[in-house]
Amino acid sequence: MKSPVIVALDFATPKDALALAGQLDPTMCRVKVGKELFTASGPALVEQLQSLGFEVFLDLKFHDIPNTVAGALRAASALGVWMVNVHALGGPAMLEAARAAVGDDTKLIAVTVLTSMDASQLTAIGLGDGPEAQVLKLAGLTHAAGLDGVVCSPLEAAALKQRFGEKFCLVTPGVRPADSAKGDQKRVMTPKSALEAGSNYLVIGRPISQANDPNQALVSILESLES
Numbered sequence: 001m002k003s004p005v006i007v008a009l010d011f012a013t014p015k016d017a018l019a020l021a022g023q024l025d026p027t028m029c030r031v032k033v034g035k036e037l038f039t040a041s042g043p044a045l046v047e048q049l050q051s052l053g054f055e056v057f058l059d060l061k062f063h064d065i066p067n068t069v070a071g072a073l074r075a076a077s078a079l080g081v082w083m084v085n086v087h088a089l090g091g092p093a094m095l096e097a098a099r100a101a102v103g104d105d106t107k108l109i110a111v112t113v114l115t116s117m118d119a120s121q122l123t124a125i126g127l128g129d130g131p132e133a134q135v136l137k138l139a140g141l142t143h144a145a146g147l148d149g150v151v152c153s154p155l156e157a158a159a160l161k162q163r164f165g166e167k168f169c170l171v172t173p174g175v176r177p178a179d180s181a182k183g184d185q186k187r188v189m190t191p192k193s194a195l196e197a198g199s200n201y202l203v204i205g206r207p208i209s210q211a212n213d214p215n216q217a218l219v220s221i222l223e224s225l226e227s
């Protein structure tokens, strides 16, 4: 599939998630299932989305001892998800165990620094180097462990692409079409500028899920990439 768009299904119930998915064309986007929806709905929802034809990014950000993370990732791989993620803060041994546990058919990426963590939050947990240095350090560990890439802000994409190369996959939230409300996202880029900066996949939630016509909102975003 050529579309770089991953639609975030940020809903509390499977009914709401399936109602949105039912309005979207699985040849034009993938979907992301996160902690709230997965905790409420379980693997059955992932299977339902897949049977509708969607490739699923299971965004559960695993972070635990290597053996436990490896087991969780084997279960995710067995579900047949397209992409899954871990926290790079789990460290090199966890990242290596994660890599070994995930089959070739599933992309494995890592979260570096949560965007909710600013310099003062990082200092409070003993990481005093500042967010940019932390992102680069953790992306380096991710790359060294052979993972496929990282989740990052579109504003970090150019630097990460330059440092870790074309093949290192960048998945970016914080994307807003020019005419769309930012909501609680502060540092945003348009879909087209995010791709130009080096993002491979764009995670987009509310600009699609809260639109009067979600399919049309998706089509407009894809058209904006061609223009």
Ligand code: C5P
Residues within 6 Å of the ligand: 008, 010, 034, 114, 115, 116, 151, 173, 174, 175, 183, 185, 203, 204, 205, 206, 207
């Ligand atoms: O609605 P919106 O487009 O802001 O949704 C973005 C999605 O990406 C949400 O699922 C959000 O949790 C996720 N995300 C984010 N920022 C990060 C990591 C993930 O917005 N740094």
